[in-house]
Amino acid sequence: MNRARELLRDFLATAAATLREIFDEAAYARFLSRAGMVSSSESYAEFRREFEQAKMRRPKCC
């Protein structure tokens, strides 16, 4: 029973991490920790500026 609960917890954690990665929330968290900033409209604007070039150059498939 414990094992099943552990597996479910792992699965949900991975799913949440995947969503956070796909939606760039994890990238924003890394940016905040790297830049030593707290979340605010200024820091988010700075993050978008930094990530815009890389993110928008990513091709997307047909």
Place this chain on the structure above:
Amino acid sequence: MNKTLAFLGWAMLAVVGAGAVAAIAVRRGEPINALWLVVAATCCYALGYRFYSKFVAAKILALDGLRATPAERLENGRDFLVTNKWVVFGHHFAAIAGPGPLVGPVLAAQFGYLPGTMWVLAGAVFAGCVQDFVILLFSVRRDGKSLTEMAKSEIGRVGGFVAYVAVIAILIILLGVAALIVVNALKASPWGTFTIAMTMPIALLMGVYLRRIRPGKVLEVSALGFVLVLAAIWGGQHVSQNEALARLFTFSAPTLAILIMIYGFAASALPVWLLLAPRDYLSTFVKLGTIALLGIGIVALHPTLHMPALTRFVDGTGPVFAGKIFPFAFITIACGAISGFHALISSGTTPKMIARETETRMVGYGAMMCESAVAIMAIIAACVMQPGVYFAINSPAGIVGQAPATAAATISGWGFPVTAADMQALAHAVGEQTLYNRTGGAPAFAVGMAHIFSHSLGGETLMALWYHFAIMFEALFILTILDAGTRVARFMIQDALGHVYKPLGRTSWYPSILGTSALIVASWGYFLWQGVKDPLGGINSLWPLFGISNQLLATVALCVATTIIIKMHRARYAAVTLGPLAWLVAVTFTASWHKMFDPNPRVGFLAQARVLAAGPTPLSSATVRVIFNNRLDAAVTGVLVVMVTLVLVESARQWIGILSGAREARVKEAPFVRTRLVEERG
């Protein structure tokens, strides 16, 4: 004991899979259940992953779990980052899954369900998945280099140049085709147009919310956006039922084409946080949710496929697009079987996130398998419809006639009974004025999807709501391809122009932004306009062009892969990439020949130009334009063929040189560095 059990399990799976494939292949004359396709696909993917990908991984690539990947060696917290393999898998799948695997199989269903299903299964297992897997691994071993850079360093300058030109060509044609699909889905559809129009203010609201109210809370705001989009779908019903509002949101195809071009330009030139990024998040949310829901719906409903295994149109006289089953079925279905575009993603962000080489198999091979499964769902969605209904929706007016009674009589005459009353009832059920001549694949897919959803979730009363949900779903993420693609192409053009005049390469210099955005929008806008104005239904000629250019890129990717395999002294296994390469060359060359020189004016560009030019004089300006378009399409196809030939010749020179001992077989990999993750992870 365990080995014996595993052997018996896999043997049983192989028998079940072979049985399902045989049932699909030999059954004639009576409808089959969609579950046969689901079982066949599941078994093929499981066996392909367990045995074929393992063989490629062990015998050819020799994946090394002790070798540090660029994510570890070059970690910078931005592009290069050691990431959990399931997270990378999700990231990679979200990038490769676009509208291609939905639309291509729907169009190719005019041949019956059999050709598309077989090509999607065999193409993915032996070609598409292999391409994505090997390119991903080769990029990982070269510090995450792009396909263009690998082509340049492993094949030569010509390979690099052709890869660059091919990427631009594909992007432009893809964007034109994608825009045309949206136009065909939304024309004379006030409900759909209203819903899509509403996604713009919703995206703007999300942009402001993300920037000002809850910075960085993307999942939260995407969920909010999703709820608002559902409200817009619901509201669209009332718009379509109100005469004044319906008139306001009913546009002709040319007007929609102009509006989409304006949108593409705005998305490319406006700040990304305001419109493009929120729409991207919203569409990803809708995309992943809907694909999962469709899979569940198909298994829950397990509908009957009414389309025959093979239709009479394998002879090339099909109304959806003209051309024989070979090569056109294999050109029309690209993304679900093999897509050169995936090689760009496998050599883009994904290789920079992989923690260990051994994970490339699951990410590269596995994610493409999932994409292929989406194509199987699209085949099912197209084939659950009565064939008469399928052909009434997908056939252009130039083939079946404008009047409902004429179209129904023509299609019934082909042996696929349908009546004008049936079509009227269906249009009424989905809240449309008409479903005739809604070419492009998107409306047909929406009807199939609505059928599956309404029968498994909510009943017939929700048919209209599900139909418009499907239209919104397709248009939303096709538009996302359109805006992101325009922007990517703009960056690429700016990179190239920067070599000519430095300021043009600056992505923050507004004259350059506006000029290059206009250039890109004008390029794909030309193909869009051509499609809107072409009396034979532009998708007929544009989709094969897209397929040819996409598979040209796959040819470049497979040439790079084969060259590297030979340089790795694994020439005896080169057939793994050489086989798909030979098949693609045969398909691409044959299709190109037909598109240029086939005497049938519905197939050959030059033949159509000749027929039109021989018409009564003086020729109208519209006819002169169509003649010019056809000649230009023939020229574009010819240029693509020349490029394929150049890459092949250049690659073959490398292979022959190495195998004859005249050239040194030296791969250009990053040096081996032992990983520290093994000790850390235990």
